Amino acid sequence: MNVITCENVWKTFHRRSGQKLFRDHLASWFGGGDGESHAFHALKGISFQVANGESVAVIGSNGAGKSTLLSIVTGLTQPDKGSVQIQGRVAALLELGSGFHPDLTGRENIFLNAALLGFSEKQTRGMFDAIVEFSGVKDFIDEPLRTYSSGMGVRLAFSVAVNVDPEVLIVDEVLAVGDQDFQAKCHDRIRDFRRAGKTFLCVSHSKQMLLELCDRAVWLDHGEVVMCGKIANVFEAYEGRAALPK
Amino acid sequence: MWRGEYRFLLKNLILKDFRVRYRNMSLGVFWSLLNPLIMLGVYTFVFTKIFTTSTPHWGVFILCGMVPFNFFALAWSAGTTSMIDNAGLVKRVPVPREIMPITSVLSNCLHLLIQIALLLLVAMLSGITVNFNWIWLPVVWTLEVIFVCGLALFFAAVNVYVRDTRYVVESATLVLFWLVPIIYDFSMIPPQYRDIYQYNPLAALILAMREILLSARPPSHVLLEKLTAVSLISFGLGWMVFRRLKNRFYDYL
Numbered sequence: 001m002n003v004i005t006c007e008n009v010w011k012t013f014h015r016r017s018g019q020k021l022f023r024d025h026l027a028s029w030f031g032g033g034d035g036e037s038h039a040f041h042a043l044k045g046i047s048f049q050v051a052n053g054e055s056v057a058v059i060g061s062n063g064a065g066k067s068t069l070l071s072i073v074t075g076l077t078q079p080d081k082g083s084v085q086i087q088g089r090v091a092a093l094l095e096l097g098s099g100f101h102p103d104l105t106g107r108e109n110i111f112l113n114a115a116l117l118g119f120s121e122k123q124t125r126g127m128f129d130a131i132v133e134f135s136g137v138k139d140f141i142d143e144p145l146r147t148y149s150s151g152m153g154v155r156l157a158f159s160v161a162v163n164v165d166p167e168v169l170i171v172d173e174v175l176a177v178g179d180q181d182f183q184a185k186c187h188d189r190i191r192d193f194r195r196a197g198k199t200f201l202c203v204s205h206s207k208q209m210l211l212e213l214c215d216r217a218v219w220l221d222h223g224e225v226v227m228c229g230k231i232a233n234v235f236e237a238y239e240g241r242a243a244l245p246k
Numbered sequence: 247m248w249r250g251e252y253r254f255l256l257k258n259l260i261l262k263d264f265r266v267r268y269r270n271m272s273l274g275v276f277w278s279l280l281n282p283l284i285m286l287g288v289y290t291f292v293f294t295k296i297f298t299t300s301t302p303h304w305g306v307f308i309l310c311g312m313v314p315f316n317f318f319a320l321a322w323s324a325g326t327t328s329m330i331d332n333a334g335l336v337k338r339v340p341v342p343r344e345i346m347p348i349t350s351v352l353s354n355c356l357h358l359l360i361q362i363a364l365l366l367l368v369a370m371l372s373g374i375t376v377n378f379n380w381i382w383l384p385v386v387w388t389l390e391v392i393f394v395c396g397l398a399l400f401f402a403a404v405n406v407y408v409r410d411t412r413y414v415v416e417s418a419t420l421v422l423f424w425l426v427p428i429i430y431d432f433s434m435i436p437p438q439y440r441d442i443y444q445y446n447p448l449a450a451l452i453l454a455m456r457e458i459l460l461s462a463r464p465p466s467h468v469l470l471e472k473l474t475a476v477s478l479i480s481f482g483l484g485w486m487v488f489r490r491l492k493n494r495f496y497d498y499l
Binding site: 013014071074075076077078089092094095098099101103104108111112115116117118119120121124 | 248249250251254255257258259261262265266269270334335336337338339340341493494496497
């Protein structure tokens with residue numbers, strides 16, 4: 001059974017759309033027709049499937065469309081063409097500490113982030129101690145986050161995230177955080193998650209980690225799928241290509 | 247996609263706003279009192295020393311205008327910029343987007359509550375006795391919150407696409423200060439404009455509050471009906487527009 005199904009997904013961004021000012025709107029209403037020239041196709045007909053219990057990596061160089069793809073799969077934005085279907089409860093970690101605020105204490109940030117991730121108050125109270133324990137910042141939990149070292153902040157953010165217990169986990173380049181011990185703990189957690197038969201989709205540039213955690217890989221380049229298959233084979237091809245002179 | 251607990255999320259987002267706003271101020275929530283007190287002093291000086299006014303219970307009269315207006319102005323502008331202020335969340339966490347403008351309106355309710363307490367205190371100090379008609383006060387305030395939520399939803403969505411919207415809102419607030427009977431009485435408005443004034447929910451709210459507090463009368467049915475209708479229409483319209491526009495927020499933020 002497929003848990004994630006992407007069929008012919010297209011996503012186009014308009015280059016000026018980041019900062020739309022009133023005069024741009026006026027220009028497009030009256031002047032018309034500058035739409036296409038500013039179009040940037042981030043994804044051009046992506047199709048792939050992830051089966052239940054599978055662990056899939058998305059690789060590719062910067063700007064290949066990896067993060068856009070995960071945003072679409074997560075439902076943060078809609079594809080312009082094509083369709084995405086997901087079965088089961090999804091948790092997405094696209095950026096660590098998105099909901100963290102430096103003026104709030106560690107404790108307050110844990111509650112806020114858990115609420116954002118979709119936990120109930122009861123669930124959050126239940127796992128609060130585990131989160132604090134995992135993060136290893138227990139002594140500072142009632143201090144404002146801005147007094148934390150950057151490593152501590154990241155560990156706290158990750159600890160909230162890693163205690164998520166969804167059926168599908170989508171992760172964008174956030175697993176490589178903290179010191180070696182902490183990374184080992186995180187990887188153990190992901191392996192437990194996989195052993196429980198859950199589905200995992202991630203983006204990373206860390207080959208070693210991906211080889212360890214994933215079965216399959218999808219290689220994206222300029223918004224197109226170049227290759228899709230066993231992770232070792234895809235990496236071999238990917239690295240062979242990267243070594244070629246342009 | 248997001249199947250969490252709305253109440254818990256809303257509570258945490260509102261708490262975050264409070265904490266972030268008040269934690270680093272030495273006077274904390276007293277700012278909410280200080281601001282209307284200073285304005286009350288200024289107005290009292292202008293209207294008793296420069297212009298002379300014969301309005302009885304001047305303090306209550308002016309606060310009935312200022313308190314709803316302050317809330318309206320703050321909540322409207324905070325709501326308008328709420329999607330941009332929370333762009334990090336909107337782009338990275340699949341929470342329901344409607345929650346952002348609504349949170350920013352509700353966080354301003356603390357302000358409102360403190361100022362309402364001040365208003366009621368001033369009312370009692372100037373000899374107005376608590377009476378049965380006061381039960382209408384929470385009703386009209388709830389209607390105002392619903393109305394502002396609708397505005398916030400609408401303008402937050404539009405502000406994502408047209409960033410100048412917030413400046414339009416700021417200017418509109420300045421204009422509204424004079425077009426709403428805050429420092430003058432409804433009875434001073436020429437009859438041909440009165441009907442229009444009653445459709446302005448902010449003016450209607452101020453009228454209703456003055457009826458209740460100064461005349462010890464329940465607000466008229468016509469006024470309540472107009473206030474309810476406009477508040478519900480505002481909320482419904484804001485909600486619909488927001489739903490239509492939210493699909494492309496990601497691309498524009």
